[in-house]
Amino acid sequence: MSLISVRDLDIRFRTDEGLITAVEDVSFDIAPGEVLGLVGESGSGKSVTAKSLMRLNGDNTVYGPKSSIRLTVDGKGIDVLALKRPRDMAPVRGGAISMIFQEPMASFAPALTVGKQMVEQLMIHTDMTKAQAKAHSIDMLDRVGIPAPDRRFDQYAFEFSGGMRQRAMIAMALSTSPKLLIADEPTTALDVTIQAQVIDLMKDLVTEFGMGILFITHDLGVIAQTADRVAVMYLGKIIETGTVRQVIRDPRHPYTKGLIDALPKLEDLDAPLTPVPGDIPSPLNRPSGCVFHTRCAIARPGHCDRVPPAPRSTGQGHRVACHYAEGLPVEEPA
Numbered sequence: 517m518s519l520i521s522v523r524d525l526d527i528r529f530r531t532d533e534g535l536i537t538a539v540e541d542v543s544f545d546i547a548p549g550e551v552l553g554l555v556g557e558s559g560s561g562k563s564v565t566a567k568s569l570m571r572l573n574g575d576n577t578v579y580g581p582k583s584s585i586r587l588t589v590d591g592k593g594i595d596v597l598a599l600k601r602p603r604d605m606a607p608v609r610g611g612a613i614s615m616i617f618q619e620p621m622a623s624f625a626p627a628l629t630v631g632k633q634m635v636e637q638l639m640i641h642t643d644m645t646k647a648q649a650k651a652h653s654i655d656m657l658d659r660v661g662i663p664a665p666d667r668r669f670d671q672y673a674f675e676f677s678g679g680m681r682q683r684a685m686i687a688m689a690l691s692t693s694p695k696l697l698i699a700d701e702p703t704t705a706l707d708v709t710i711q712a713q714v715i716d717l718m719k720d721l722v723t724e725f726g727m728g729i730l731f732i733t734h735d736l737g738v739i740a741q742t743a744d745r746v747a748v749m750y751l752g753k754i755i756e757t758g759t760v761r762q763v764i765r766d767p768r769h770p771y772t773k774g775l776i777d778a779l780p781k782l783e784d785l786d787a788p789l790t791p792v793p794g795d796i797p798s799p800l801n802r803p804s805g806c807v808f809h810t811r812c813a814i815a816r817p818g819h820c821d822r823v824p825p826a827p828r829s830t831g832q833g834h835r836v837a838c839h840y841a842e843g844l845p846v847e848e849p850a
């Protein structure tokens with residue numbers, strides 16, 4: 517049973533230059549206890565997709581008519597895109613779903629101590645008394661490995677170091693026991709050691725609380741350490757999805773292959789990095805056919821620039837949106 521089920525998600529934004537498409541035909545599921553990694557270059561639509569689950573995209577957002585986001589909590593379904601009034605959105609904002617960001621300061625109100633803010637949030641989303649909320653908050657600060665949590669409870673976020681602030685944000689996000697945690701580049705700003713600690717911490721919490729995680733990053737190395745399944749996004753579309761093993765060991769989409777080739781190789785750290793050549797086209801000027809054809813080394817003129825490839829299965833849940841996912845056709849003799 518899926519915790520969240522996203523189908524045919526189309527997200528457009530009204531702008532002064534016209535309607536731009538940020539997300540197109542995106543579908544995925546996350547089960548309880550599962551980590552889905554969402555990876556892609558800057559501007560590919562990762563954050564917009566994540567924010568739609570909590571209806572946090574701005575007033576200029578237009579969702580496509582076929583789009584659906586269904587959250588199932590304790591056997592009860594919530595049609596997220598049908599929520600109309602802000603007060604109806606409490607279950608998906610800090611209730612069943614919590615979000616942590618790259619910049620933890622964004623999660624903390626500067627004028628409140630960390631403890632006061634945690635208690636306020638618990639008072640909104642649970643039926644705890646103030647005393648219970650305080651005890652629970654200190655316990656959560658302790659669980660994420662913050663020393664002297666009862667003293668930290670009375671401090672402001674700016675008094676925390678970067679790594680401790682990240683932990684406090686995770687403690688706050690998890691204190692309401694969300695069913696789904698959205699982590700948008702949660703470790704990008706941290707140094708490598710602290711990054712590894714935060715990833716380990718999140719993995720422990722998945723096991724302990726059985727929640728689902730949508731883990732967003734542009735770093736395939738971090739995905740390999742964290743996720744069960746991966747979805748690779750390019751220009752608003754999921755172009756390949758499968759288990760970490762399928763996608764990283766046996767990538768089938770030329771874009772995924774390019775991202776993997778661009779990773780530094782441990783056995784050959786002096787080899788030049790080979791980033792995917794070319795620039796991401798502007799969302800105002802989306803390519804016809806396959807959105808990747810303008811940067812693709814194997815694109816066939818007359819086909820890839822005309823016909824959008826439907827995602828096809830290459831086995832056991834591994835899905836690839838490329839006409840040549842099974843390899844290039846054999847050339848006919850002239």
Ligand SMILES: Nc1ncnc2c1ncn2[C@@H]1O[C@H](COP(=O)(O)OP(=O)(O)OP(=O)(O)O)[C@@H](O)[C@H]1O
Pocket residue numbers: 529530531536538556557558559560561562563564565574576734799
């Ligand atoms: N409110 C908005 N109005 C207009 N365009 C928007 C709005 N929000 C996002 N966009 C556009 O949607 C596209 C996808 O943005 P998004 O933030 O999801 O990218 P991302 O994959 O998260 O990138 P990054 O790795 O840089 O965070 C971008 O072209 C962005 O400019």
Ligand code: NI
Pocket residue numbers: 562563564700
């Ligand atoms: Ni983003």
